[in-house]
Amino acid sequence: MWKKRKPESSDVSASKEGTSASTDSQQDPQLSESNRVQEDVGSIALNHGLLAMGARASTAVADSIAGGLTDADVMLRVKAGDDSAFDYLVQKYRRQIINFMYRMAHNSAAAEDLAQEVFLRVYRSRANYEPSAKFTTWLYRIATNLGVNYARDTRHERPENVMNLDEPDSETGQAQDLADKTPSVEEEILRRERLAAIKARVEALPERQKMAVLMHKYQQMDYRQIAEVLKLSESATKSLLFRAYETLRTELKEFV
Amino acid sequence: MKCTEINELLPDLAAGLASAPPGISDHLHICNECAGKLEEFRKTMALLDEWQAPEPSPYFDTRLHARLREEAARQPRSFFAWMRRPAFAVSLAVALVAGVSLFEVRKIGHGHPTQVAETSQGTSQPVQPGTAVSDLQVLDKNQDLLADSDSDTASDLLDDLQVQQDVTANP
Numbered sequence A: 001m002w003k004k005r006k007p008e009s010s011d012v013s014a015s016k017e018g019t020s021a022s023t024d025s026q027q028d029p030q031l032s033e034s035n036r037v038q039e040d041v042g043s044i045a046l047n048h049g050l051l052a053m054g055a056r057a058s059t060a061v062a063d064s065i066a067g068g069l070t071d072a073d074v075m076l077r078v079k080a081g082d083d084s085a086f087d088y089l090v091q092k093y094r095r096q097i098i099n100f101m102y103r104m105a106h107n108s109a110a111a112e113d114l115a116q117e118v119f120l121r122v123y124r125s126r127a128n129y130e131p132s133a134k135f136t137t138w139l140y141r142i143a144t145n146l147g148v149n150y151a152r153d154t155r156h157e158r159p160e161n162v163m164n165l166d167e168p169d170s171e172t173g174q175a176q177d178l179a180d181k182t183p184s185v186e187e188e189i190l191r192r193e194r195l196a197a198i199k200a201r202v203e204a205l206p207e208r209q210k211m212a213v214l215m216h217k218y219q220q221m222d223y224r225q226i227a228e229v230l231k232l233s234e235s236a237t238k239s240l241l242f243r244a245y246e247t248l249r250t251e252l253k254e255f256v
Numbered sequence B: 001m002k003c004t005e006i007n008e009l010l011p012d013l014a015a016g017l018a019s020a021p022p023g024i025s026d027h028l029h030i031c032n033e034c035a036g037k038l039e040e041f042r043k044t045m046a047l048l049d050e051w052q053a054p055e056p057s058p059y060f061d062t063r064l065h066a067r068l069r070e071e072a073a074r075q076p077r078s079f080f081a082w083m084r085r086p087a088f089a090v091s092l093a094v095a096l097v098a099g100v101s102l103f104e105v106r107k108i109g110h111g112h113p114t115q116v117a118e119t120s121q122g123t124s125q126p127v128q129p130g131t132a133v134s135d136l137q138v139l140d141k142n143q144d145l146l147a148d149s150d151s152d153t154a155s156d157l158l159d160d161l162q163v164q165q166d167v168t169a170n171p
């Protein structure tokens, strides 16, 4: 008699739908109400951190830095709730992280978004921060992971080697006034060809070689730091870098 | 000193990040091949310098601070939410149970009698407020039954009739 059960069960489900619909509509305002209250509480509690996070550097932090605090020490202060200490780290590493991300994303807007994400992730993990590695190692590991993922996700969307002289630079957004600032359009075309080749050849390197070159060439990081970020031995990093530059030397020969 | 031993030093030497130790320096003076390679590495490095990154936008800090404030606001809130969540979940569950039982009570007291009216007495009963709902329920049920009786046998139809009777007999 399974069919006898059927209408009953459909009755039950009908009534369930009815109740869930009615509870939803009743609960929604309550939910948003309590969220709003919590937000208020949160923003009151955070007012002083929020002010400290402004452009002005905390003198206490500045003094401590002068007194020889390492980045890890500063990060421990962030962990303890000192948001102005975090602002110090942002100011210190902002430019190099943006530049690093720019050479992975090939787009300045995306680079800034990615750099923001790097700092947000660092900030989010402040409670769990342990100074087991150098702060920059940790910072660049986060940046590398984000950049590699971004590069993988957008590999097919990025127009490499595209040179359109009439349009603003797709990467920097800057307009290109060829006739104005260069002695010759021809020279400018050659310069752009070189630049496109550099980007394309670096981009074409195997992932770890590319990361190593970006850190070594453009971030002036030494073997040991790069090795730590990439979780490789120093000697493996040395040979990785040699192979990468050797490839670049060969492939860019016509431009040097 | 073998030439291959110098290879791994070339990136740092060419980038100017390190200066050649005495042994290497001596070798570079006598080995044209290594000296030539170092020079090519230097040129490659110089070429790579042409790839300049643009200046950070002036809005970077503003946007980051806004996002950090959001993030900072989220943390204590999640703490409060964590504290409140059990109580909130309990109240939600209570509301749900109350809602279900209320509806059930209404159905027992109101829903089924109208169904009885629709199915057994049908037209003789005057139209009541809220019958639109029971109509829909009956329609749904009939559609279910029709869908179920696709085998189109007499026993199925008998079963369906039995169901209708059961429904009306047990409000």
Ligand SMILES: [Zn+2]
Pocket (backbone or CB within 6 Å): B002, B003, B006, B027, B031, B032, B033, B034, B035
């Ligand atoms: Zn040699």
